[in-house]
Amino acid sequence: MFSQRIANAFPEWTKVRHDPSSEGGRLISSFGELLAGEYKFLNLLKEEKDILRKRLGRGQLYTVVLDEADHFQFNQISPILNEVIYPTVTGDRGTGALTLTRKETIEEFLSCEPTDLSLVETISVGGTLVWESAALDTYNAIPRPERLCINVENSTEYFKRTKTRNLNKTGNHFVSIEGLDLNDINFKERIEINDDGTYWTRNIVKKLLKVTWEGFNGSAKIFWFPNEKLYVEEKGKLMVTMDLEGNLKWRLSDNTLEAFTDILKAGSDYRKQGIPLVENIEVGYNITMLNLSGNPYQVIDFAINEENGLFYCLSDDQKVFVYQITEPHFLPLIEEETDMTYVELKPQSHWAKFGGSEFLGTSFQRMRFPISRVRIKRTDPAGIIRYLQADKTWGPSSYWFSGRPDKEIEESWQDIMFFTEYNQIGQWEYVCEVETTKDTTKYVTAVLVIGTQPLVELVVGAGENITFSHDNYLVLLDNSLNEIKLYKEFFDFYYANVDTNEIILLENYSTVTVT
């Protein structure tokens, strides 16, 4: 959504600012995507000097120097152009020979998706709650050192100290913990709590010894496994709308992943005694998660792998689907808009939820000539064209809404509102054709229903929640058996260094065969 940051430089009345499906919006999105990548890279760079950062990176690769007989061969396509003939590479990591896929570039190679999971350890656990504010003196054991997840909920007030109010409060909002880190050394950490939500400790905690908290009247719960996570924040990414921007957060909503941010950043700005709580969430868009066959499935939990930025979604049939989520893009529109338009189409959102029903409305923006009639046309992702009918349903036959050309310009057209049920994934295009007493214009816009297919499907055991451990195992929580399972990811790819006749690998295979 970095594109919106660029678009916000334009005046509010311009189409490029409020319509990402417009030509200007689509042009800007190519720069926006570059900027978003740079912004995330800069954020990751800032973290490089942090010993407690979540993203560790790789420490080693594995290399095979080819014998002369196995050196890369070339196929001459033209007198000046040769094509490399890449060998078939198989590796054995104790489970039989696996054919490795080649990655074209070193960047793709180092940030690739996993190809396999292997169960490393199963640990019996009594529960995931370590401490809660309702039972101040009870500290439960942590089965393996992990960062702790702190959920703060149900606050009606964040105590803001002023000259006249809350004089018995410090005005600080925090949770402070003391405990033993993964090396059994005492530490103290203070986590600032701006508002209700999910927070993580920087330290990797082996044992929690003491918790103090201050500044809000809600409940605080500390988990060693985030099975009650309120949302997942995607680090280094922003959500930008026409009016605000904030850290990009994700949560599950009706079987989609919903991108949102907070409108007001500090609880003390709106959580005040005597003032009704308002919805503080600005929803960006919803992504329907699809399986490899392109069909939606039941997502029961998800996690973001900090190492590669990929999304891991857990299905109810013991599978984990891995996705690369990028900023949604609109495709070029089928119809061409006229230079001048009088009536615009304003959708509820340019990103609709699959299966949802959302409204659109006309907006008589530029009153130049009296309007004679208006027709609304819709093309769905399958290419089926429908027209808005008199009863605000959609039908195959063309229908023109009558204007009142005999009246004054501003009275010649009464804006209308109508709904669409988004039952297909893809881009829905809307055209508003307007005939005035002088000319005919066409306004075109689109609504995107986002669905994404996974890079890979991995099989896991039974479980209801997933997360990543501090040492980058995929952790699956099985509430029914009270156990967690740790999985190691494998990346069965290779990179061919043609210059040095080497095969670079990500895994330590016992043998590698090059054919």
Add this chain to the structure above:
Amino acid sequence: MGVYTPNILPIPNSIDELGRYRGLIRIVGESISDFRKRILLETRDPSGPLETDIMRTLSRKVGLFDKVIFELDLAKDVDGIPLAPDPFVEITSTCIRLWSDKDNDVLDGEFFFKDYKFLTDLKTEIDLLTNFQLIVVETNYHYLYSRNLMITSSLKTVDGFPLNSSYQTDLKVKYLKDFRSENFFIFGKEVLSISSLVDPGDYYVDKLNGIIYTTEVQSGTASFSYNQFPMRIKWQEIKSYQYNEKDLDYEIKKQDIIETGEVKPTVVNSEGAFIANEVIKAHGLTWGR
């Protein structure tokens, strides 16, 4: 068709730079996660040039980690007061000793590692002591060698602890052993109870709870020693100890009967000579000074 065995190709990571600031180099084949753990350990518990530092931090230099195996706590009565009047525990290169009253030399147990080879055997004996409670922290302890327990004792000292500008200061420790302050106007005469605080310069030390009470407003700093219970007992992958440690004499020196009829260690035996030769082989220059 070629069949190959891959070679490790270490690649630079920013964690390596953080490690170099701490004098640690990533070992080939070591995972980034383990290296980060070592760097964190060195940051929060730095090594140093002292003998005690070397004994404490040797494992991490080679990519290994010490483990907290047990926690040794004091058995208490119904009021929460320890049964042992003056407890003290020490672990040496050869044994673990537990006193319930150190000042009066009441030794509850002395267990030599050569007699209790594995921790499971040691635990069985310590569990029989009524003044102490052994809590298991690391569940896979049973067949670890007892001799790898880290040399330590329960006695800790603190210097320069700032005193509150108040009539009492909580030293935030329990089981105080000694307390000293150079401010003789405030800490002139130690009394035996709070109710005995009458004259200026009187002070009372609550040794059980680690709180100092005075008749005058406190200031400055104080030094004290205390027994840290529960005591964390660590097991080391690599254990180091002083070659000259007295406890080792029975292992590395000949036990001869001297003129008085006592049995005393005299010259090194074959075990002691072997160790000495290995040390000379590795670093002969400092031997014999």
